[in-house]
Amino acid sequence: MEEKNKITLNEGDFLLVDYEVRIKDTNELLxxxxxxxxKKEKFVKEEIRFEPLLIILGKGYFQKYVEDEIIKNGIELGIKNTIEVPPQFAFGIRDPQxxxxxxxxxxxxxxxxxxxGQRVxxxxxxVTIITVSGGRVVVxxxxxxxxxxxxxxxxxxxxxxxxxxxxxxxxLRRIKGTKKEKINVKIEENSLTIIFKEDVLDYSELAPALKILLREIDEFMPYITNTKFIIEKEKPKEIQERNLG
Structure with a gap:
């Protein structure tokens, strides 16, 4: 069967994905x-974000084996691609010792x-507690x-x-909760300007997020030599109208 929407990808390429991660034996959603x-499986996770995830292939943004398989085999756009990760490349082989x-x-x-049964x-x-007997605990x-x-x-x-x-x-990956429409990105030659709306200041981890962002820009866009962050404050509508009057 012809794979009409298959694309080839290389290390460092930016890819947006939706994903499900499951245990093969039980189909349990992880x-x-x-x-x-x-919603269907009543899955709850802290800080879950229902939006496409950015992967930068080969850079540790996602599960390494999965990234390597995508680089090796390519991927079809818009359909479900299934990749099985063997135990040794997932959470390790079970060791009786x-x-x-x-x-x-x-x-x-x-x-x-x-x-x-406790995980402590x-x-x-x-560790996982297997049995408790007297003063002995098997973990x-x-x-x-x-x-x-x-x-x-x-x-x-x-x-x-x-x-x-x-x-x-x-x-969007680094500043959680912000929206695309509240960010304006401009690149002119070697200069980058990122303009935020004022509510970005509500993000408690803004300073460390911007530091990481600067490092990523240096790594993935080495031609950018000057980066500027601008926070834009809009006046309330009634003040704008008063000034116009």
């Missing part, structure tokens, strides 16, 4: 940015009453998804080519 899917017996006193030191933090590591130091094949359903929405649009989506 992550998604598709609102219909999340990571199942250990620990004295219950170690949990008491952390203020934990151990119960079978012990020292610097998270599993493997990741809960170790040994599982993870399935990624990817819908590629758009390959971003224009420099202004690349900057726009970098901004």
């Amino acid at each position: 992550d998604t940015n598709i609102e219909e899917v999340a 990571k199942i250990k017996v620990i004295n219950a006193k170690e949990f008491s030191k952390e203020g934990i009453i151990p119960r079978a 933090k012990l020292g610097e590591q998270e 599993d130091f493997n990741h809960p998804l170790a040994g599982k094949t993870i399935v990624y359903h990817i819908i590629a929405r758009k390959k971003i080519e224009k420099p202004e649009e690349k900057v726009l989506y970098l901004v």
